[in-house]
Amino acid sequence: MSYQLDFASLVPYLPEFAAGVWTTIELTIISTLGGLALGTFCAQGRISNEAWLRRTCACYIEAVRNTPFIVQLFFIFFGLPALGLKMTAWQAGMIAMIINLGAYSAEIIRAGIEAAPKGQWEAGKTLGLTRRQIFMHIILPPAYQRVYPALVSQSIIVMLGSAVVSQISVEELTFAANFVQSRSFLSFESYMLAAVIYLVLAILMRQAFGLLKCIAFKNPSL
Amino acid sequence: MVQFTDWDILKNLLLAARWTILLSLLAFAGGGLFGLILTLLRSMRNTFITRVIQCYVEVFQGVPLLMQLFLTFFGLSLLGIEVDAWTAAILSLTLFSSAFFHDIWRGCIEALPKGQWEACRTLGFTYMQTMRYIIVPQAMRMSIAPTVGFSVQIVKGTALASVIGFVELTKAGTMINNAVFEPFKVFALVALLYFVICFPLSVLARYLESKNHVTR
Amino acid sequence: MSLVSLDEVHKYYGENHVLKGVDLRVNAGEVVSIIGRSGSGKSTLLRCLNGLEEYQQGAVIVDNQSVENDDYKLRLLSRSVGMVFQNFNLFPHMTVGENVMLATKLVLKKSVTESRQLAEELLAKVGLADKFDAYPGNLSGGQQQRVAIARSLAMSPKVLLCDEITSALDPELVGEVLKVLEQLKEEGMTLILVTHEMNFARDVGDRVVFMNQGKVWETGPSDEVFANPQTDELKSFLAAVR
Ligand SMILES: Nc1ncnc2c1ncn2[C@@H]1O[C@H](COP(=O)(O)OP(=O)(O)OP(=O)(O)O)[C@@H](O)[C@H]1O
Ligand SMILES: [Mg+2]
Numbered sequence: 001m002s003y004q005l006d007f008a009s010l011v012p013y014l015p016e017f018a019a020g021v022w023t024t025i026e027l028t029i030i031s032t033l034g035g036l037a038l039g040t041f042c043a044q045g046r047i048s049n050e051a052w053l054r055r056t057c058a059c060y061i062e063a064v065r066n067t068p069f070i071v072q073l074f075f076i077f078f079g080l081p082a083l084g085l086k087m088t089a090w091q092a093g094m095i096a097m098i099i100n101l102g103a104y105s106a107e108i109i110r111a112g113i114e115a116a117p118k119g120q121w122e123a124g125k126t127l128g129l130t131r132r133q134i135f136m137h138i139i140l141p142p143a144y145q146r147v148y149p150a151l152v153s154q155s156i157i158v159m160l161g162s163a164v165v166s167q168i169s170v171e172e173l174t175f176a177a178n179f180v181q182s183r184s185f186l187s188f189e190s191y192m193l194a195a196v197i198y199l200v201l202a203i204l205m206r207q208a209f210g211l212l213k214c215i216a217f218k219n220p221s222l
Numbered sequence: 223m224v225q226f227t228d229w230d231i232l233k234n235l236l237l238a239a240r241w242t243i244l245l246s247l248l249a250f251a252g253g254g255l256f257g258l259i260l261t262l263l264r265s266m267r268n269t270f271i272t273r274v275i276q277c278y279v280e281v282f283q284g285v286p287l288l289m290q291l292f293l294t295f296f297g298l299s300l301l302g303i304e305v306d307a308w309t310a311a312i313l314s315l316t317l318f319s320s321a322f323f324h325d326i327w328r329g330c331i332e333a334l335p336k337g338q339w340e341a342c343r344t345l346g347f348t349y350m351q352t353m354r355y356i357i358v359p360q361a362m363r364m365s366i367a368p369t370v371g372f373s374v375q376i377v378k379g380t381a382l383a384s385v386i387g388f389v390e391l392t393k394a395g396t397m398i399n400n401a402v403f404e405p406f407k408v409f410a411l412v413a414l415l416y417f418v419i420c421f422p423l424s425v426l427a428r429y430l431e432s433k434n435h436v437t438r
Numbered sequence: 439m440s441l442v443s444l445d446e447v448h449k450y451y452g453e454n455h456v457l458k459g460v461d462l463r464v465n466a467g468e469v470v471s472i473i474g475r476s477g478s479g480k481s482t483l484l485r486c487l488n489g490l491e492e493y494q495q496g497a498v499i500v501d502n503q504s505v506e507n508d509d510y511k512l513r514l515l516s517r518s519v520g521m522v523f524q525n526f527n528l529f530p531h532m533t534v535g536e537n538v539m540l541a542t543k544l545v546l547k548k549s550v551t552e553s554r555q556l557a558e559e560l561l562a563k564v565g566l567a568d569k570f571d572a573y574p575g576n577l578s579g580g581q582q583q584r585v586a587i588a589r590s591l592a593m594s595p596k597v598l599l600c601d602e603i604t605s606a607l608d609p610e611l612v613g614e615v616l617k618v619l620e621q622l623k624e625e626g627m628t629l630i631l632v633t634h635e636m637n638f639a640r641d642v643g644d645r646v647v648f649m650n651q652g653k654v655w656e657t658g659p660s661d662e663v664f665a666n667p668q669t670d671e672l673k674s675f676l677a678a679v680r
């Protein structure tokens with residue numbers, strides 16, 4: 001092999017990488033929060049008594065789960081403005097990520113809800129709680145706990161998926177790597193560095209969720 | 223300027239969808255084969271091999287697929303191998319899916335009750351006999367549903383090959399959109415075609431899974 | 439006027455006619471045990487009393503409220519009728535104290551301090567004062583069932599329904615739960631128990647109801663019914679369980 005890898009020459013570009021990492025983190029945090037909220041709402045919609053709500057949520061979930069993220073992104077960023085919905089690339093990327101995680105987490109959370117023993121609903125009823133109170137206080141928290149590992153994995157997948165929003169010029173980590181390689185011609189090194197950073201982010205995210213778990217769920221595992 | 227009718231758009235997209243399907247099939251086959259090899263290697267229970275495979279899976283599940291595509295594309299050319307988008311896409315999708323397939327299948331093997339192993343030990347089976355007659359048949363039945371489920375991820379993964387210039391469905395969509403500038407229509411159609419490919423697979427996976435639950 | 443009254447109650451699960459005209463009256467302060475073979479409709483009867491199951495014909499009146507399939511009315515009813523389940527149905531993500539306080543806070547809208555004080559009293563009463571901050575998953579079955587009793591008492595119900603509440607327990611833990619029931623009886627609580635504990639039914643229960651084929655087949659004061667069963671079905675049932 002004649003080529004010598006040259007990571008040292010990337011040093012001047014570290015600020016670009018840092019800015020990209022920050023945007024990736026920002027996108028991840030907001031989309032995780034938004035996506036899980038949307039997912040919870042749709043999981044509830046999927047088991048609602050209203051047929052139209054059940055059907056709407058099911059369509060949304062299937063549409064998102066059976067199309068590539070990059071197409072969703074292009075549809076939102078290029079397609080929707082044609083209908084008069086103007087947005088910045090950052091906003092489009094954010095929306096696409098939330099919508100994506102929303103659909104996947106809805107299915108995960110629904111599985112957690114459906115795994116609740118019937119007796120939990122009945123106990124809530126005999127205590128006089130409303131359906132909504134039972135759902136919020138009795139069914140939902142253990143449902144999150146049951147599917148927590150799957151939610152963590154899905155959030156990490158969405159973080160990794162954020163690389164794709166570079167394709168609409170959101171200046172996150174992959175965009176930074178593209179930029180640096182076009183300037184420095186160190187393409188392999190730039191992408192290698194970005195890949196390592198993603199890997200570290202994924203590991204850190206898992207750690208952070210692990211910590212959160214200890215804070216959120218104090219009861220013995222279900 | 224060429225005039226595109228809606229029919230022209232759809233026809234071109236359909237033609238491009240063939241490449242999406244072909245790429246998916248190749249990645250599925252390649253990833254499946256390589257994933258199988260990994261699973262067999264790991265079942266040898268050599269600590270070193272296990273560790274290496276764990277790292278392999280961790281890396282391919284912890285780095286964006288897009289980044290994997292870039293690295294394959296540019297990495298191979300560094301090694302002096304002239305690569306086209308085809309080779310890079312197939313290679314990286316194969317590696318990517320092998321990690322996931324391996325993870326799925328290992329999970330199925332490990333999900334079998336420990337009693338199965340213990341029963342075989344008391345019957346005097348060798349390790350290979352236990353695998354061959356007891357573990358693999360059961361694990362295989364369990365793994366069909368998630369394997370079909372993951373094939374949906376592969377189809378969607380092929381869309382990223384558009385970024386390195388491979389002309390499949392998504393790339394065709396962007397190219398056509400550049401010509402006709404009707405992004406809403408074009409990308410809706412692109413999404414619809416992906417849906418037509420993926421949805422039956424999703425339904426099949428769900429059906430197989432529910433069947434699995436009943437028989438167990 | 440009885441606290442609980444059922445008139446000609448019929449209940450179907452699809453084609454399956456489960457309750458075939460049940461008549462029953464329970465007065466305040468009475469302890470009634472319901473016995474009978476598996477599938478005779480004991481649980482169904484109990485669940486019709488608090489609206490967990492709908493019935494198709496007849497009338498169920500509890501504490502002057504008619505039991506109907508109406509969410510709002512059933513929520514009102516839940517203040518009069520408590521229920522303890524065979525498998526406890528405690529909320530696993532809440533501490534023992536939170537389990538007991540949940541309904542007083544959400545339904546009775548009591549303040550946290552008031553709810554807490556009540557929960558502490560009730561837990562002390564079932565002998566679990568020291569478990570306020572424990573999680574159900576860390577308790578024994580007998581302890582969990584006592585928490586479940588405390589939880590339903592928090593709504594200060596007029597009648598407590600118990601469906602085989604000792605069946606899921608290891609034999610050595612049954613006693614501690616039955617002791618709580620005895621104590622409740624002494625305090626004048628109305629209890630309707632589905633039970634397989636014949637000794638308990640005889641010694642503590644005021645009255646026994648023998649269910650058979652979806653009907654109240656035989657009923658009367660506990661000691662009489664056990665000493666002198668009238669129908670062949672009850673005789674063979676008692677012979678079988680002894
Ligand atoms: N949710 C249900 N759906 C359909 N049928 C039911 C349902 N619950 C009970 N049944 C049927 O109703 C009948 C009475 O059941 P029930 O649970 O009341 O009996 P039980 O006397 O409590 O028996 P056990 O001693 O086994 O608890 C049975 O034939 C049962 O199969
Ligand atoms: Mg029963």
